[in-house]
């Protein structure tokens with residue numbers, strides 16, 4: 001018997017035939033929530049990206065489902081409690097996209113401090129904006145990283161190559177261990193007061209919801225820059241908008257939003273001080289190739305009761 005695995009958001013090509021020997025991949029890329037409810041009862045496993053929500057309703061219909069796989073890191077689109085209640089194992093591919101997200105994070109920083117999108121838009125409009133586009137350097141600036149997981153560490157490594165000073169908040173790891181990576185762990189208030197640029201690399205969950213809110217913005221340096229390539233819900237969008245309008249925050253680089261895609265007329269993603277990208281942190285050929293391989297391998301291991309490579313945290 002071959003395991004039936006539903007793909008709701010596609011899968012990059014898997015070149016290892018051995019990996020696919022025991023599975024039948026059912027590709028329904030772009031499937032609607034209604035269609036998902038119709039087909040899920042036949043499936044042994046499902047592999048999703050962020051677009052597809054695996055809700056209690058889906059899991060209740062999924063009478064044959066054993067495994068739900070997230071082709072990527074964040075499992076905030078899967079109801080973990082309901083999955084546990086229905087006996088469905090949730091797995092992800094947590095290291096496949098790390099480098100891509102870290103590189104985008106640096107890209108957003110550089111875009112902001114050198115006004116690259118504005119400069120390019122000027123050139124396209126045949127305007128030579130040189131005198132208006134005086135930027136700053138990353139060199140010797142203080143980068144504040146929230147979280148100290150895979151992406152945070154990859155960003156740290158790249159920031160050190162730019163000779164930045166790096167402080168961190170939010171890790172329960174021993175301070176000496178954090179220092180051995182070249183970052184200084186500090187309290188939340190010190191973090192907010194010292195950072196020239198703040199970048200977020202934490203999951204969205206109740207404890208991190210609106211971690212950056214109006215109170216947090218009020219404790220930051222004037223002219224701070226905010227980068228969010230984690231989840232929209234970690235930053236309170238309305239508070240960020242106020243801070244951009246007051247000048248407290250000089251600019252923001254945002255890959256993620258509270259609603260995706262943002263509603264028509266959204267003031268944050270279209271703000272002139274915001275460099276916005278449509279959740280493309282993991283959207284590279286290399287990351288998707290790794291994510292596809294890793295998630296199929298992990299889903300098959302879970303289906304066959306073999307040891308898993310990663311634990312959802």
Ligand SMILES: NC(=O)C1=CN([C@@H]2O[C@H](COP(=O)(O)OP(=O)(O)OC[C@H]3O[C@@H](n4cnc5c(N)ncnc54)[C@H](O)[C@@H]3O)[C@@H](O)[C@H]2O)C=CC1
Pocket residue numbers: 072073074094097098101146147148149150151152169170171172201202203204207208229230231255256279280281282283313
């Ligand atoms: N823009 C994009 O396309 C992508 C975004 N992401 C987002 O980035 C997040 C981070 O990814 P990784 O670094 O791979 O995850 P990770 O699991 O390696 O690291 C998460 C970090 O968050 C910290 N953390 C957890 N709860 C916290 C709390 N309450 N307060 C402060 N820190 C807390 C953990 O200690 C850990 O250091 C993901 O959860 C996901 O939401 C991930 C991949 C792609």
Ligand SMILES: O=C(O)CCC(=O)C(=O)O
Pocket residue numbers: 049050071072073074075097279282283
């Ligand atoms: O492009 C995607 O699938 C979203 C990536 C992401 O946000 C994640 O893996 O947590």
